[in-house]
Amino acid sequence: MGSIDAPTTTENGTTQSHAAATADGDQKRLASANGAPAEMTLESEATKKRRSSVLPLEVGTRVMCRWRDGKYHPVKVIERRKMHFGGPDDYEYYVHYTEFNRRLDEWVKLEQLDLDSVETVVDEKVEDKVTSLKMTRHQKRKIDETHVEVGHEELDAASLREHEEFTKVKNIATIELGRYEIETWYFSPFPPEYNESLKLYFCEFCLNFMKRKEQLQRHMRKCDLKHPPGDEIYRSGTLSMFEVDGKKNKVYGQNLCYLAKLFLDHKTLYYDVDLFLFYVLCECDDRGCHMVGYFSKELSDMTAIKAEDILTTLQSLELIQYRKGQHVICADPKVLDRHLKAAGRGGLEVDVSKLIWTPYKEQS
Numbered sequence: 001m002g003s004i005d006a007p008t009t010t011e012n013g014t015t016q017s018h019a020a021a022t023a024d025g026d027q028k029r030l031a032s033a034n035g036a037p038a039e040m041t042l043e044s045e046a047t048k049k050r051r052s053s054v055l056p057l058e059v060g061t062r063v064m065c066r067w068r069d070g071k072y073h074p075v076k077v078i079e080r081r082k083m084h085f086g087g088p089d090d091y092e093y094y095v096h097y098t099e100f101n102r103r104l105d106e107w108v109k110l111e112q113l114d115l116d117s118v119e120t121v122v123d124e125k126v127e128d129k130v131t132s133l134k135m136t137r138h139q140k141r142k143i144d145e146t147h148v149e150v151g152h153e154e155l156d157a158a159s160l161r162e163h164e165e166f167t168k169v170k171n172i173a174t175i176e177l178g179r180y181e182i183e184t185w186y187f188s189p190f191p192p193e194y195n196e197s198l199k200l201y202f203c204e205f206c207l208n209f210m211k212r213k214e215q216l217q218r219h220m221r222k223c224d225l226k227h228p229p230g231d232e233i234y235r236s237g238t239l240s241m242f243e244v245d246g247k248k249n250k251v252y253g254q255n256l257c258y259l260a261k262l263f264l265d266h267k268t269l270y271y272d273v274d275l276f277l278f279y280v281l282c283e284c285d286d287r288g289c290h291m292v293g294y295f296s297k298e299l300s301d302m303t304a305i306k307a308e309d310i311l312t313t314l315q316s317l318e319l320i321q322y323r324k325g326q327h328v329i330c331a332d333p334k335v336l337d338r339h340l341k342a343a344g345r346g347g348l349e350v351d352v353s354k355l356i357w358t359p360y361k362e363q364s
């Protein structure tokens, strides 16, 4: 899974609608924009009154919020905090856009919120998408050999709530990795001393992370890695794949997990990387090998892919039949076509002759 450069994929298969605000919200904006001058003084008095009666907003409040598209969208207040340089009642709010995936939750300023739209009575029946997720067949059969990730569908309601309570506020908003600045999606459990930083600076080769740009610059002068620490098992054109053994490169493996968690909602492996191999895909130039994605594989038989897994996958894809006591692969062109279409563009083709790899054997 290309965890790093995957902002176009959706983790839970939920499609995101970046659609405009509800018609209701738009109408409200229009209404206040069209207010006649004579009514304005009155209105602003009323607004003032209203402000003081609702502020500061309570956690759980539902209100309309101006998003980056300039439109108003319904949000729920998840958390609030006092502004560093504000007065005693100046807060900023961490909000969840109820129409969107959790990855778009963010801190917003008061001026982004339309206080006229504050809902004083919270309707408990209105559920967020995140708690009313329905599992698709695809998600059900998703065989995830990457770590011990669990999707929403495998968590019961209580542990889902617990997960969301613990990870409700994104700690790191952006990261710098090589030449890129990347907006993050989710909470990641960095050591506590990093939680005050909105931005982290990663060395793109050893994946050490720092709080300040100058620290990274100093680090880059002495870091001698120019590619992931492991064996190059594939090279074709400018693309290389490296196999990194988590046991031999524990810190790298952990750093990779911290980084990946910023883009995965549910992922539980951070420290026990010993039992994993990481396959890191890089694009290489004269400056070095720049990571573009990775997947990992657990070495334990417990979670390895077994014959039954392959069987159920093929069954769910309708590509296998049971005939005369044995399984027969039946690749109906029409069915294949449907799957290919659903999968989207094919991606890069692997040139098998350029693969230099032997399956991992437990070293004694």
Ligand SMILES: [Zn+2]
Pocket: 203, 204, 205, 206, 207, 208, 219, 223, 224, 225
């Ligand atoms: Zn480094």
